[in-house]
Amino acid sequence: MTLTLIVPSGQALAADPGKTRRHDVITWGAGADRLGEGVTGRGYRLVVHTSAGGDGMRIRLSNAFGDRPLTFDSVYAGLRKSGAELVRGSNRRLTFDGSRSITVPAGQSVFSDPLPGRLAAGSDLVISVHSPDAAGPATGHGMAMATSYITQGDHTADESAAGWVTRTGSWYYVDAVTVRTSASVGAVVALGDSITDGWQSSTDLNRRWPDYLSRRLRASAATTVEGVANEGISGNRVLADGAGQSALNRLDRDVLSHPGVRTVFLFEGINDIKAHTGVTARDLIDGYRTLVKRSREAGLCVVGATIGPYKGWYEWDTAGEAVRQEVNAFIRTSGEFDGVADFDRALRSPYDPERMLPFLDNGDHLHPNDKGMQAMADAVGLAGLDCSPA
Known part of the structure; x- marks a missing residue:
C-alpha cells in the first residue's frame, strides 16, 4: 500500500507538472x-x-x-x-x-x-x-x-x-537522500569548508547559509533549482587532504555522484591560505580551474564565491591577505566561472574591508553568525544557478 511518507501538518500535496518526465x-x-x-x-x-x-x-x-x-x-x-x-x-x-x-x-x-x-x-x-x-x-x-x-x-x-x-x-x-520529481527540477551542491558546514550557526535551527539559500529557492519563481546539498567539511582545503579529503579528491563522491545536480557552488580556499603552508594564489587558481574543468566535463556549471574577510583571526597576516585579494580578483574578473557570488562584499566591513562587519561576525572574525549566513545566501543570484556549462 502506497502511503504519504511525510507531509508536515497543514501542507497540501501539490500535483507534479512533470509526471511524464521525471528524474x-x-x-x-x-x-x-x-x-x-x-x-x-x-x-x-x-x-x-x-x-x-x-x-x-x-x-x-x-x-x-x-x-x-x-x-x-x-x-x-x-x-x-x-x-x-x-x-x-x-x-x-x-x-x-x-x-x-x-x-x-x-x-x-x-x-x-x-x-x-x-x-x-x-x-x-x-x-x-x-x-x-x-x-x-x-x-x-x-x-x-x-x-x-x-x-x-x-x-x-x-x-x-x-x-x-x-x-x-x-x-x-x-x-x-534523493527524491524523484519533475525533470525540470535541479539541484545545487555547495562544496565548502566550516563556513558552509555551518560552524557557529545555531544548532538545530538550520541556519547555515545553504539552508537560507534553500528557503529562498523554495519561495522563488526565478529558478527551477530546488535541491540543495551541503557538502561543507570543517577545515577542508582545495589542494591538500587533512580535515577530510581535499575538494579535488572528494569531488567525484561528494558532488558528481549525486543525481539531478545542475550547479556546483565552489566556496573554498581560506584554509589553504591561512594554514601558512606556502600556498600561492596561483596554486589555488590552478586548483579552481581543475575543479571547474572536471565539473563541466560532467555536464555541470560552476558558481565561484569570493573568500570572505578574516582579519582578527589568529592566523591572519598580510601575506595571506594578499593571496586572498588576488584569488578574489580572479574569481570576480576571470570569466572562468559560470557565475560569481561575492561573499567577501556581503560580509566585509565598510570601515576595514579586511575585517568582517561586526554585526555579521560570530566573534572569532572568521565564521559568520546567523545574520552573516543569511547575508551570504541573500548575495546569491538565484537565476544564475540555472545556468548551462559554458
Whole structure:
C-alpha cells in the first residue's frame, strides 16, 4: 500500500507538472569523512532536513572510509515529531534490492530502494540505521550542527524516543537522500569548508547559509533549482587532504555522484591560505580551474564565491591577505566561472574591508553568525544557478 511518507501538518500535496518526465534529485547531502571506530550492535537515529520535495525517496549508505564490509540489518525512515520521537505511522522500513539487510563493501556506498509516498520539501526526515557487525573506521559527517541520537541494540522500528537517549552532533553512515520529481527540477551542491558546514550557526535551527539559500529557492519563481546539498567539511582545503579529503579528491563522491545536480557552488580556499603552508594564489587558481574543468566535463556549471574577510583571526597576516585579494580578483574578473557570488562584499566591513562587519561576525572574525549566513545566501543570484556549462 502506497502511503504519504511525510507531509508536515497543514501542507497540501501539490500535483507534479512533470509526471511524464521525471528524474531523481538530491534533497539532502553531507560530506563524508572518517569518523572514529564503528561499534558492533549500535543504532543511529539521524535527523536531516530536506530541500526539494518529491516521491520515491532513497537514502545512500556509505562505507567510503571503511576497511571491511559493513552490514546494516535494519533501516527505517520517518518524520520527526520532536527530539528522537517520530510522527505516529510515519516510520517505514527501507529495503535494498528487496532485502531488509545490505552489506556495503569497504570503500563503497549503496542506495536503498525507492520508498512509496511523497516527501515534502523542508521536512525533518529521521533515518534510523542498525549494524550488527560495525567495526573499523566509521564513515560519517562530524559537525552536523544538528542533534541526532545513538542507542545500543535495534530500535530502528520504534517511533517513540524511549530507546534513544544518547545524543550526538554527528551523522553516521548516511551521506545522501534523493527524491524523484519533475525533470525540470535541479539541484545545487555547495562544496565548502566550516563556513558552509555551518560552524557557529545555531544548532538545530538550520541556519547555515545553504539552508537560507534553500528557503529562498523554495519561495522563488526565478529558478527551477530546488535541491540543495551541503557538502561543507570543517577545515577542508582545495589542494591538500587533512580535515577530510581535499575538494579535488572528494569531488567525484561528494558532488558528481549525486543525481539531478545542475550547479556546483565552489566556496573554498581560506584554509589553504591561512594554514601558512606556502600556498600561492596561483596554486589555488590552478586548483579552481581543475575543479571547474572536471565539473563541466560532467555536464555541470560552476558558481565561484569570493573568500570572505578574516582579519582578527589568529592566523591572519598580510601575506595571506594578499593571496586572498588576488584569488578574489580572479574569481570576480576571470570569466572562468559560470557565475560569481561575492561573499567577501556581503560580509566585509565598510570601515576595514579586511575585517568582517561586526554585526555579521560570530566573534572569532572568521565564521559568520546567523545574520552573516543569511547575508551570504541573500548575495546569491538565484537565476544564475540555472545556468548551462559554458
